[in-house]
Amino acid sequence: MKFAGLFKPFASFRAQMVAFIACTLIISSLVILLINQRLETRTTRQVDEYIQAITLATNVTFRSLSEGLFLFNLVNQPDGLRIDAESIIRHILIVEPDGKVYDSTDRDERGRQVNAVIGDDLLVRTGDLTKDVPTADGDQSRTLFLSTETEKGIRKIYIIISMSRLNRVKQAAERDRLIAFAGLGALLIALVAFFSRRFTQPITDLGQAARRVTAGNLDFEVPAKGPEEVSALAKTFNEMLTVLRRSRELEEQLQRSERSAVIGRLASGIAHEIRNPLNFINLSIDHLRETFGPANEAQRAQYKHILTTIKDELARLNRLVSDFLSYGRPAKLKLRELDALTLVKEVRDLVKAKADEQGVKITIESEDNGDSQGTSLNADPEQLKTCFSNLMINAIQAMPGGGELDVGLFPDQERLEIEITDTGTGILPESLEQIFEPYYSTKETGIGLGLPLTKKIIEEHGGQIRVESEVGLGTTFIVTLPRQPR
Numbered sequence: 001m002k003f004a005g006l007f008k009p010f011a012s013f014r015a016q017m018v019a020f021i022a023c024t025l026i027i028s029s030l031v032i033l034l035i036n037q038r039l040e041t042r043t044t045r046q047v048d049e050y051i052q053a054i055t056l057a058t059n060v061t062f063r064s065l066s067e068g069l070f071l072f073n074l075v076n077q078p079d080g081l082r083i084d085a086e087s088i089i090r091h092i093l094i095v096e097p098d099g100k101v102y103d104s105t106d107r108d109e110r111g112r113q114v115n116a117v118i119g120d121d122l123l124v125r126t127g128d129l130t131k132d133v134p135t136a137d138g139d140q141s142r143t144l145f146l147s148t149e150t151e152k153g154i155r156k157i158y159i160i161i162s163m164s165r166l167n168r169v170k171q172a173a174e175r176d177r178l179i180a181f182a183g184l185g186a187l188l189i190a191l192v193a194f195f196s197r198r199f200t201q202p203i204t205d206l207g208q209a210a211r212r213v214t215a216g217n218l219d220f221e222v223p224a225k226g227p228e229e230v231s232a233l234a235k236t237f238n239e240m241l242t243v244l245r246r247s248r249e250l251e252e253q254l255q256r257s258e259r260s261a262v263i264g265r266l267a268s269g270i271a272h273e274i275r276n277p278l279n280f281i282n283l284s285i286d287h288l289r290e291t292f293g294p295a296n297e298a299q300r301a302q303y304k305h306i307l308t309t310i311k312d313e314l315a316r317l318n319r320l321v322s323d324f325l326s327y328g329r330p331a332k333l334k335l336r337e338l339d340a341l342t343l344v345k346e347v348r349d350l351v352k353a354k355a356d357e358q359g360v361k362i363t364i365e366s367e368d369n370g371d372s373q374g375t376s377l378n379a380d381p382e383q384l385k386t387c388f389s390n391l392m393i394n395a396i397q398a399m400p401g402g403g404e405l406d407v408g409l410f411p412d413q414e415r416l417e418i419e420i421t422d423t424g425t426g427i428l429p430e431s432l433e434q435i436f437e438p439y440y441s442t443k444e445t446g447i448g449l450g451l452p453l454t455k456k457i458i459e460e461h462g463g464q465i466r467v468e469s470e471v472g473l474g475t476t477f478i479v480t481l482p483r484q485p486r
Helices: 005-010 013-067 114-118 164-214 228-291 296-326 338-357 379-395 450-460
Strands: 089-095 101-104 140-150 153-162 337-338 361-364 376-379 403-411 415-420 464-470 474-482
Touching: 013 140, 013 153, 089 114, 089 338, 089 474, 101 114, 101 296, 114 140, 114 153, 140 376, 164 228, 228 296, 337 338, 337 379, 338 376, 338 379, 361 379, 376 379, 376 474, 379 403, 379 415, 379 450, 379 474, 450 464
Parallel strands: 361 403
Antiparallel strands: 089 101, 089 153, 140 153, 337 376, 403 415, 415 474, 464 474
């Protein structure tokens, strides 16, 4: 951590690019310097060999003139000047003023004309600089020309130097330099590709994130990494996502509110249009049952059963209208002191007939924690009765083949928790998140307002409701209510 401040000046994109270019130039310069030093060392070593060979050839030539010895006897001696197909010095000629060869490293050339021996291309005058001259064996040669005063006049000295070694060193140096530069270029390209990807990857991620936002996906975060400017842009992008998510949630809440308002207006409008006929039909059925029943006992029982079924359906329609009215308008709680255990038992008595019909056993348990308040709380009894009735009816309907319905009450000083657990079919995971949404229902009957209405009433009391379920094992609804609503 204490070294983090050293890298702070390189946090920005511009600073990183400048540092990268500077490092690239330094590395390139060092590599080129090392390559040139190595090639210069090799070339210098070869030039030293040429200087030594020329010096030795000159010494041998002047020794021949001073001691009266022939060149062909002085060369190719141990530790002396060698002249062969691979040597630097290929030929030495001493020429008389008339152009005849006086002495040579090849004894057969004595007495011949010099131009016939080495050709006109290698003949030079004092002060001439010749280029490399190709020879018959494919070599490249140059001529070193000297002259010396002797008793018989001025004699010319021609030293033929092979340039093949120096050319090979030169070609090898050019080849090595080309290979080194190609390798350095490839390395630089790889480094540029690697670091450019590192620099541009955050921008690419932001582009992909923008496409996800365009597609409507807002539930993600962009990693704030990379150079300072890019990480700042990523943070701003995440802030934008947060604002968009909040806006989407507000829009959904607004839509739900508008839908609730529409439902409220619709419920108010249809309540009087539906409830009055329902009440009239209900009273008429009571009148038919008491007045026009068949005399036959069996037919009378069937007659009453049919009318009772009709009354049940009328009651269900009446509950639908009540749900519309209750969910679509603001609640007016009538708070009073009540005993939640007694209220739950009353609801149990209301649904017991349906439970017995399906073979569902209902058990109520209350935890005694020594609290003087017991299971009492301040609430609206009718509203809570609606909540517990909805939850118990749903639990019984989830156990068509029978089962167990357990209701537990767990009080403490400030709140009361009621757990309603069934051994029914359970709720699918994808449905758990939607069961409290209006009009969402997994049942073929009903309009999906029972649980939303229950949640609304509990929250208006300052409480909470949550659900836990596992498919095939059952479901538990946990209702938490404060002793004193705010």
